[in-house]
Amino acid sequence: MRNNGFFGNYFLLNIILRGESRQAFIKTAVFFGAVFVFIFILNYIDGSLIIGGNNAAGIGLIQDYANYLYFLSFFLSTYLFRNLIIKFVGSFWGGDNVCEVLTQKASDFLNSVRLQDGYKNEYQDYLLKYTQIILLQNAKYRRLYYVLQTIILIVFLGTSLYIPLFTNQVNGNWNFSFSIYPLGFISNQIKDFIFYVIIIPPLAWGVTSTAIATTKxxxxLDNDGRFNIRPLSPDKAGGLRQLGGLTLLLFYIVIIQFSHLFATSLIIGFPATHQIIYPLYFIFTAFVFFYPIKSVRRSLKEAKSIELERLLRLFDYAYQEFKLKSSIDPPNYSKSNLGELLELKALYKQVEDMPIWPFDVDTLIKFSSIFIIPLFVFFIQLLVNADSIIYNLDKLKIFDTIK
Incomplete structure (x- = not known):
């Protein structure tokens, strides 16, 4: 696999994300901090940091807390994307030779795959194809990526021209009122250009291609019967915990982008369009978490069933022997064999508790806690917001029709 930097064909991300973890984190923080400071300076010159008084209806940059979450979500998503690619390479290749951290890492995942009988070359050829797609090292898919980025650029330019030319800018917000706060508007367009034209395309491409590659x-491996599930593995996921960690990173990146949408909803009053977007977003995040590794479920379920049957046979054999010999020599044999029975019982319990998804309990807790909180807030908003369908359910007279 060609090594031309961590994100050699992603340009900006190759500059801020390459290197070791701490260095990449600092460079990413400095980059987004510099963008925010630049916007702050332009809005300070424009007098749009704080808008209030004299019947001003708009909000200033400092008052726009959705913008803080906007920056935070892009910062975290960008940095986590680096970890996602390292996780992908480390799990499926067994080492990290992409981001110039050349220390070879043991892959628990590969220990759960049978690569003997010449299968290793077939596996690596298949893996190389998708790795090159993710890193834009395939010319065909690199051209497709540039086409998609160009489309995003055209949409962005169209929107940037539409707002000052065709919208009624009476609210006086720092970011959308070109006639009132021209520097504020320009600073917001520069920010959106960096985020949506430069940052979003590689994030969207990388997350999507990584999810597809993991699925494929x-x-x-499942179709070829190459999984070697170890139900008694210390990772409590059959030796496939790394896969669960990989899809958890996919989920994090997607759900983090939800935060600034949520903040916008609080500012503008939870419009009907957001009430439609939210459920679709929740479904998509759950899909990203589970679907890429759904084929592993069958192998885990089968291996778990086989191991439980094996342990049960061993336990039954040991128990029958225990009953027989303890009746002959109770003081000695019952004590010596009781430990074996208890050990087999403990092993059976451990295998029985193994999930049929490649997640341990901690991973599921992380997913559930992050997923449920915004979902809970969403339903609360539906109940208390005067414009929601649930709030106005009595006005639909559904129950009168039933009567």
């Missing part, structure tokens, strides 16, 4: 690779 796991499906191939």
């Amino acid at each position: 690779i796991c499906k191939k």
Whole structure:
């Protein structure tokens, strides 16, 4: 696999994300901090940091807390994207030779795959194809990526021209009122250009291609019967915990982008369009978390069933022997064999508790806690917001029709 930097064909991300973890984190924080300071200076010159008084209806940059979450979500998503690619390479390749951290890392995932009988070359050829797509090292898919980025650029330019030319700018917000706060508007357009034209395309491409690659690779290994599940593995996920960690990173990146949408909803009053977007977003995040590794479920379920049957046979054999010999020599044999029975019982319990998804309990807790909180807030908003369908359910007279 060609090594031309962590994100050699992603340009800006290759500059701020390459290197070791701490260095990449600092460079990412400095980059987004510099963008925010630049916007702050332009709005300070424009007098749009704080808008209030004299019947001013708009909000200033400092008052726009959705913008803080906007920056935070892009910062975290960008940095986590680096970890996502490292996780992908480390899990499926067994080492990290992409981001110039050349220390080889043991891959628990590869220990759960049978690569003997010449299968290793077939597996690596298949993996290389998708790795090159993710890193834009495939010319065909690199051209497709540039086409998609160009489309985003055209939409952005169209929107940037539409707002000052065709919208009624009476609210006086710092970011959308070109006639009132021209520097504030320009600073927001520069920010959106960086975020949506430069940052979003690689994030969207990388997350999507990584999810597809994970799905395809796991499906191939399952179809070829190459998974070597270890139900008694210390990771409590059959040796496949790394896969659960990989899809958890996919989920984090997607759900983090939800935060600034949520903040916008609080500012503008939870419009009907957001009430439609939210459920779709929740479904998509759950899909990203589970679907890429759904094919592993069958192998885990089968391995779990086989191991439980094996332990049960061993336990039954040991128990029958225990009953027989303890009746002959109770003081000695019952004590010596009781430990074996208890050990087999503990092993059976451990395998029985193994999930049929490649997640340990901690991973599921992380997913559930992050997923449920915004979902809970969403339903509360539906109940208390005067414009929501649930709030106005009595006005639809559904129950009168039933009567």
